[in-house]
Amino acid sequence: MNILFVCVHNSGRSQMAEAFTKELAGNTVHVASAGTVSRNEINPMVVAAMAEKGIDISAARPKLIQQEMVDTADLVVTMGCAIDESCPAVFIPSEDWGLDDPAGQPLEVVRLVRDQVEVKVRALLQQMGK
Numbered sequence: 717m718n719i720l721f722v723c724v725h726n727s728g729r730s731q732m733a734e735a736f737t738k739e740l741a742g743n744t745v746h747v748a749s750a751g752t753v754s755r756n757e758i759n760p761m762v763v764a765a766m767a768e769k770g771i772d773i774s775a776a777r778p779k780l781i782q783q784e785m786v787d788t789a790d791l792v793v794t795m796g797c798a799i800d801e802s803c804p805a806v807f808i809p810s811e812d813w814g815l816d817d818p819a820g821q822p823l824e825v826v827r828l829v830r831d832q833v834e835v836k837v838r839a840l841l842q843q844m845g846k
Contacts, residue, residue: 717844718746720789726751726778728762728818729795732830735766735773736837741846748789750781761826762818769830793840795833 719737721730730749737747755778766773786792794812813836818826 718788718790720785720792721749721795722752722781722792723795724752724817725755725819727755727757728759729815729829729833731758731773731776732762732766732833733793733795733837735771736834737841739771740837741841744846748785750779750785752781754778754780759818761821761823764823765826765830
């Protein structure tokens, strides 16, 4: 199974989803994340929130989505793009998780988004039998 998580900047939600999937599924699932308008770095509040869960994403870097990523994905999950008019990822056949963007939010809010991502990743992996 090849999963692609997509959000606008690939600096928060999709990075968390990729990291949780790697942590929970190991090498049984190929996972990647990307953004439609990537940033230069991961949101530092997201790095801190994930570190609290024992997951280090400090070396991760935002990636710009490429057509090949979409073409090779068995499942594309967007992170709130269906509710964000500025997200051009809505043209991609996908499942949307409707998550709030943690950009510019304090750690307390980022933790809430992180926990929502973890719950959704766990449910997805359970649904896949992983």
